Amino acid sequence: xxxxxxxxxxxxxxxxxxxxxxxxxxxxxxxxxxxxxxxxxxxxxxxxxxxxxxxxxxxxxxxxxxxxxxxxxxxxxxxxxxxxxxxxxxxxxxxxxxxxxxxxxxxxxxxxxxxxxxxxxxxxxxxxxxxxxxxxxxxxxxxxxxxxxxxxxxxxxxxxxxxxxxxxxxxxxxxxxxxxxxxxxxxxxxxxxxxxxxxxxxxxxxxxxxxxxxxxxxxxxxxxxxxxxxxxxxxxxxxxxxxxxxxxxxxxxxxxxxxxxxxxxxxxxxxxxxxxxxxxxxxxxxxxxxxxxxxxxxxxxxxxxxxxxxxxxxxxxxxxxxxxxxxxxxxxxxxxxxxxxxxxxxxxxxxxxxxxxxxxxxxxxxxxxx
Amino acid sequence: xxxxxxxxxxxxxxxxxxxxxxxxxxxxxxxxxxxxxxxxxxxxxxxxxxxxxxxxxxxxxxxxxxxxxxxxxxxxxxxxxxxxxxxxxxxxxxxxxxxxxxxxxxxxxxxxxxxxxxxxxxxxxxxxxxxxxxxxxxxxxxxxxxxxxxxxxxxxxxxxxxxxxxxxxxxxxxxxxxxxxxxxxxxxxxxxxxxxxxxxxxxxxxxxxxxxxxxxxxxxxxxxxxxxxxxxxxxxxxxxxxxxxxxxxxxxxxxxxxxxxxxxxxxxxxxxxxxxxxxxxxxxxxxxxxxxxxxxxxxxxxxxxxxxxxx
Numbered sequence: 001x002x003x004x005x006x007x008x009x010x011x012x013x014x015x016x017x018x019x020x021x022x023x024x025x026x027x028x029x030x031x032x033x034x035x036x037x038x039x040x041x042x043x044x045x046x047x048x049x050x051x052x053x054x055x056x057x058x059x060x061x062x063x064x065x066x067x068x069x070x071x072x073x074x075x076x077x078x079x080x081x082x083x084x085x086x087x088x089x090x091x092x093x094x095x096x097x098x099x100x101x102x103x104x105x106x107x108x109x110x111x112x113x114x115x116x117x118x119x120x121x122x123x124x125x126x127x128x129x130x131x132x133x134x135x136x137x138x139x140x141x142x143x144x145x146x147x148x149x150x151x152x153x154x155x156x157x158x159x160x161x162x163x164x165x166x167x168x169x170x171x172x173x174x175x176x177x178x179x180x181x182x183x184x185x186x187x188x189x190x191x192x193x194x195x196x197x198x199x200x201x202x203x204x205x206x207x208x209x210x211x212x213x214x215x216x217x218x219x220x221x222x223x224x225x226x227x228x229x230x231x232x233x234x235x236x237x238x239x240x241x242x243x244x245x246x247x248x249x250x251x252x253x254x255x256x257x258x259x260x261x262x263x264x265x266x267x268x269x270x271x272x273x274x275x276x277x278x279x280x281x282x283x284x285x286x287x288x289x290x291x292x293x294x295x296x297x298x299x300x301x302x303x304x305x306x307x308x309x310x311x312x313x314x315x316x317x318x319x320x321x322x323x324x325x326x327x328x329x330x331x332x333x334x335x336x337x338x339x340x341x342x343x344x345x346x347x348x349x350x351x352x353x354x355x356x357x358x359x360x361x362x363x364x365x366x367x368x369x370x
Numbered sequence: 371x372x373x374x375x376x377x378x379x380x381x382x383x384x385x386x387x388x389x390x391x392x393x394x395x396x397x398x399x400x401x402x403x404x405x406x407x408x409x410x411x412x413x414x415x416x417x418x419x420x421x422x423x424x425x426x427x428x429x430x431x432x433x434x435x436x437x438x439x440x441x442x443x444x445x446x447x448x449x450x451x452x453x454x455x456x457x458x459x460x461x462x463x464x465x466x467x468x469x470x471x472x473x474x475x476x477x478x479x480x481x482x483x484x485x486x487x488x489x490x491x492x493x494x495x496x497x498x499x500x501x502x503x504x505x506x507x508x509x510x511x512x513x514x515x516x517x518x519x520x521x522x523x524x525x526x527x528x529x530x531x532x533x534x535x536x537x538x539x540x541x542x543x544x545x546x547x548x549x550x551x552x553x554x555x556x557x558x559x560x561x562x563x564x565x566x567x568x569x570x571x572x573x574x575x576x577x578x579x580x581x582x583x584x585x586x587x588x589x590x591x592x593x594x595x596x597x598x599x600x601x602x603x604x605x606x607x608x609x610x611x612x613x614x615x616x617x618x619x620x621x622x623x624x625x626x627x628x629x630x631x632x633x634x635x636x637x638x639x640x641x642x643x644x645x646x647x648x649x650x651x652x653x654x655x656x657x658x659x660x661x662x663x664x665x666x667x668x669x670x671x672x673x674x675x676x677x678x679x680x681x
Binding site for chain 1: 415653
């Protein structure tokens with residue numbers, strides 16, 4: 001991009017598009033609506049609606065899933081490696097955080113940091129083994145690791161509390177569902193910021209280069225292994241943070257919550273969200289989280305349609321409809337939600353409304369070096 | 371299962387026999403996975419669901435509450451259903467995504483699997499756990515290493531052996547050679563008159579057929595346990611998909627004999643995890659499977675049965 005801009009002489013008559021004052025007002029109004037929906041609506045500030053405590057909890061789940069999806073986005077989107085054992089990374093983070101807070105009687109923040117560290121270490125160790133080979137082996141090793149963790153590590157009574165689970169109290173001052181929502185929102189903002197800044201550093205650029213072509217990247221002096229491991233570390237840390245937030249949201253961490261099924265949902269929401277599109281990934285995660293806990297159908301008043309017309313119980317809607325939506329998204333919009341919302345996003349950022357925005361070659365690169 | 375008090379040698383023999391039989395089902399799945407991987411370059415997560423679809427169709431066809439057809443016809447209907455799902459997946463999901471990144475394809479097959487599981491949950495949730503009719507009246511005529519093996523288990527081994535013979539013969543035939551050629555050089559194959567599309571459909575149909583066989587053999591009463599539930603091949607304690615994948619890697623991901631051998635090894639290793647020696651270790655079976663995968667990737671990454679050097 002930078003090269004193209006430099007190639008155009010500054011004296012060209014073609015001026016950059018600047019929105020009219022009315023255009024700015026319209027954009028501002030949409031921004032305000034989004035901010036209201038995210039910041040005020042769940043907490044019942046300045047809002048004519050009454051959001052119940054349980055619904056705020058559901059919104060928290062959407063936020064936590066967004067953190068987890070961003071972690072997968074680092075692995076799949078930036079490093080080009082699929083993790084199919086993400087339920088284990090997240091679960092390990094959950095249990096570590098709960099262990100630190102409950103057994104070691106430390107602060108919640110300590111638990112969060114430990115969970116992030118544990119997540120990073122796991123990802124780096126598994127990644128180091130997988131990097132000895134090319135292609136889809138990281139997927140396999142994480143797959144096998146996930147099942148192993150689920151059946152073995154999460155069964156160690158002293159660490160995970162066995163079938164009864166482990167208590168994970170919320171930090172002081174954030175006990176209510178509403179307040180915990182804002183805590184998670186703040187952490188999501190930090191994660192988004194780290195992600196954004198990381199892709200602007202040398203490391204981020206190196207990652208983009210080596211995903212497109214590791215050989216060319218290596219010949220340019222990029223240490224392919226080191227930077228891929230960096231991506232693993234960052235992705236693993238995000239997963240750990242997501243796990244910690246999930247643990248303290250539920251107040252108890254139970255082993256059965258971390259099944260392989262969850263790993264598939266994580267991958268689905270990230271890819272449907274659109275790899276390398278932060279806004280798309282966050283929306284995809286929120287969509288799948290709210291579909292999974294049934295709040296989306298409540299919000300849209302669609303429950304009757306499935307129950308009465310299709311005799312499909314609401315509990316099974318996400319299981320049947322989610323994958324169908326996924327397949328439709330994949331075959332028709334390979335860039336996922338990120339591609340679909342690209343025109344609106346560009347418009348909001350002060351560009352012209354362009355229906356074809358986001359249809360660039362972004363998604364044509366071979367993501368996994370198979 | 372294994373009695374904790376039995377001496378170690380007896381336990382070992384038991385693990386070996388049981389392991390080979392469980393492993394045979396893994397081999398069947400692994401063969402399907404490798405076939406698809408060779409043809410489309412994708413890790414097919416729907417492989418297990420080809421099996422469950424066959425099981426549910428055969429169940430619906432044979433059960434008195436539904437269609438009540440003879441068992442043999444029901445089995446054929448089940449397998450045909452699996453093949454149909456394989457063909458549909460190839461046509462509606464894989465082909466439109468031909469140029470998409472591999473990760474997208476992988477997610478798409480996971481989507482097919484989740485959709486199949488969702489429909490099973492929707493239609494067959496009450497009761498969730500059902501029992502499959504026995505293929506044979508429970509009888510055990512053969513004894514190996516002091517263990518009586520039911521006819522059902524012998525059948526699993528026979529099916530695997532027959533499959534191996536058929537596959538070897540198939541890949542020597544012109545059609546089989548065309549499949550190999552299309553997987554290695556799609557463009558060149560088109561030039562010499564091989565229809566890559568038809569070959570792709572054929573491979574998916576074959577893989578789905580093997581998946582269906584694996585599903586029916588896993589669901590049928592197997593010395594006591596004969597129950598199945600939605601998605602039972604993909605998730606849960608009876609799940610065969612992940613061992614199947616591990617088996618395929620053990621065999622080097624591209625080798626069919628390797629997949630068969632890998633499945634048998636995974637079966638035995640998993641059974642060894644059930645020895646009373648490892649009673650204290652929680653989830654010893656999955657630790658063993660993960661351990662052997664790590665070991666192979668560290669020591670012999672090109673697969674156990676492949677002679678060419680690692681790339």
